[in-house]
Amino acid sequence: MNLVDVLNGAWNQILEITSLFVMPDWGALIGLLPILVVLGLVAPFVTFMALGTVLYLVRKPRIRVAFQEGPRSAELGPGGEPVFPVGLPYCRRDAVVYPSGTHRCDRCHDQLAVICPMCGLGRSALVDTCSNCGLVLKLKGRSVVVSASAGPKPGGAAAA
Ligand SMILES: [Zn+2]
Numbered sequence: 001m002n003l004v005d006v007l008n009g010a011w012n013q014i015l016e017i018t019s020l021f022v023m024p025d026w027g028a029l030i031g032l033l034p035i036l037v038v039l040g041l042v043a044p045f046v047t048f049m050a051l052g053t054v055l056y057l058v059r060k061p062r063i064r065v066a067f068q069e070g071p072r073s074a075e076l077g078p079g080g081e082p083v084f085p086v087g088l089p090y091c092r093r094d095a096v097v098y099p100s101g102t103h104r105c106d107r108c109h110d111q112l113a114v115i116c117p118m119c120g121l122g123r124s125a126l127v128d129t130c131s132n133c134g135l136v137l138k139l140k141g142r143s144v145v146v147s148a149s150a151g152p153k154p155g156g157a158a159a160a
């Protein structure tokens, strides 16, 4: 008696035991086969598509924030005057806010200004250290951009 015989015997036993409980309607099962095949092939595909969509939707906002790098127009206050975020270089003449690390305006080539996140004093974007309170503003790194646009605490990540 070899292994195949043992397996065959076991399989026959399983079939016998099963037939005691279920009388298989083979015609109906074969009729269901295409549906089962379709479900077996399509269901995982649909599941992966749904997962991919969910992952994409979850990740999308973060990517958009992370790449918010280019110059943008300053938001306007209630009186129509431009409001500049603290800790980011800006051009007063064009009302454009630049990513940190920028020193000159792309449009008028003026020197940019920056508002100190700690004391609110304006100064040239070329100067790292605030002459009023001594805060050193690191003008490189994306954390300044992200925290200034996403969080209600401007300058929290910029304070060294
Ligand atoms: Zn300008």
Ligand SMILES: [Zn+2]
Pocket: 116, 117, 118, 119, 120, 121, 130, 131, 132, 133, 134, 135
């Ligand atoms: Zn200051």
